[in-house]
Amino acid sequence: MGSNRGGYREGMHRYGDEVAAIARPLADEGDLDILVDRVGSARVVLIGEASHGTHEYYVWRAALTRRLIVERGFSFVAVEGDWPDCQRVDATVRGGSARPDEALLGYERWPTWMWANEEVVDFALWLRAFNLNNGRAVGFHGLDVYSLWESMREILTWLREHDPSQVPAALAAYRCFEPYAEDPHAYAWATRFVDAGCEDDVVRMLIDLRGRDLAVWQNAEVVAGAEHYYRSMIAGGPTSWNIRDRHMDATLARLLDHYGEGAKAVVWAHNTHVGDANATDQAAHGEVTIGSLARERFGAGDVALVGFGSHRGTVIAGRDWGAPMEVMPVPPARSGSIEDILHAEAPERALFVFPPIAGRPDVLVDSLPHRAIGVVYRPERDNWANYVPSVLGDRYDAFLWFDETQAVRPLHPFHIDAREPETYPSGV
Structure with missing residues (x-):
């Protein structure tokens, strides 16, 4: 395992052996076997991301989703995106005359890079080919409320x-x-x-x-x-946060009803929506999340929540709402955070599938800072402004870790982003 690759602090030694015991190296899609097994017969799998602009999160989220579609028969992908834009993508993956990259280029609302990127194009092209070759109609839908x-x-x-x-x-x-x-x-x-x-x-x-x-x-x-x-x-x-997440929860339920008996859904959204609010300070602030609502609606046994995280690298974001997108540095994680601990003790890429409650080590039951980067990001404030106190083992059922990450590859040129009215209460 990692042996003091920087960031390891005196007093954190007790987490070292715990991390080593539950971390599994992550090299290729085959290493997701244990997570696919953990999903089992769940109806809903919510897969997160610690930012909306990180290549590795999109690539590995797509890899897990492909396996769930092929091996577990999942019916559709529902994303933290607008319904009309995603409806155009849905038409392409079902075999329409337009191509997925053409539909994704039509995403013009800031932040354009969130879905109009090469990583999503690659997945949508795969999904189109899968549907055409297998006589399936696995859909691609938007859950959000802004349009x-x-x-x-x-x-x-x-x-x-x-x-x-x-x-x-x-x-x-x-x-x-x-x-x-x-x-x-x-x-x-x-x-x-x-x-x-x-x-x-x-x-x-x-x-x-x-x-x-x-x-x-x-x-x-x-x-x-x-x-x-x-x-x-x-x-x-x-209130506004909850209106949005409750809308996404209701849309997800509506889609499952539409697809019919036995339908199963994969959800793509930020960690702050996917994770269970009850395991963070979000609940103390009166906030719900799609993850907490899904566990309530469908039952925890029929839901799997998967989080992502990294220690450092680059990300695409804007310095203000509507500002031009930039490739920004992600500085090393804050001392004592989950990311700092995993940087010190986990493989550079690792998968954690959490054991039952009775067998969980302290690193999964202690409340620790957990980084969240939104579409608005200022790296110089990262050490204090971008962390959510989290009980990792309650917030998610599994976690994918990447020590160093890179920015997504946007479809739109960097210079075309225009300022527009702010509609998010936060950047996630």
Whole structure:
């Protein structure tokens, strides 16, 4: 194992043998056998990432997902992305005339690199070939809540073709938002100071569209969720975060129902959404996560939560919301953090599949700082601003470790990112 590769601190010795006992070297996809076995018959596997801009996280998340699709019959991949954008990718992986790389280039909302990158293209091309060669229809869907105006336009397009009688109700909702010029902050502030909300129009539209074609129904749910999210965003606190994660949880459940009996889902999202909030300070702040909600909805035995982490390297992020993407350095992890301990004691690439509670070592049951890098990142603040106190063995069921990582390979040129209204309460 690693023998004091820097970062090993006096007083941390007790974790050394523990890490060595549970770490398994990770060299190729075959080394994921134990994790695939751990997944077993689970209905939902949520696979995280410690940043939205790290090559190794995307590559190994895709590797695990491929094995789950091939060997465990998983039905679809649902990602922390917008429904309309992902619907275009879904059409390509099901054999449509467009190619996945063309659909992914259409991701224009900042942060573009989060899904418009070579790593996702490689997976989507594989998924398209798998579906065509095996007569399968494994889907690719977006769980997130941000695409209010895009979803409104998708609804109007669908209704004009399939149900023109419902167009007036949808237009009423759309026109209610028009004065805000697709600026969520303008809408949020307007609802805070005057009675200017569009909630009633959206609810009426949603009632009319529930139970229709999945795509139009889901776009209506996105509009409703986004309207609620933007109204709550200005107030701060956990409300907007929870609206978003509860929307993603409900969308996941809706997709499982749509795919039918025996359906199984892989979810791709940040560690701060995938991990169980009850094992972090998120719960103390009143926040839920998709991971904690999935364990509640489906039962812990039918859910597997997989986290990722690294010690140092490079990452793509922006210094402010909407700022141009940059390849940034990721400095060595904070002293005493999970990443610092694993840097000292684990192989350079390792897999941890956690034992039952009764057999867990202290490194899995102590609350330790665990790094989280968002799409907004300032490396000079990393030592104090990017760590979540976590009980690793409760937050996840397994963990993939990479001592040094590199930035993802974006599809868009670095110079085209434009500033746009901030919609995240945080960068994850």
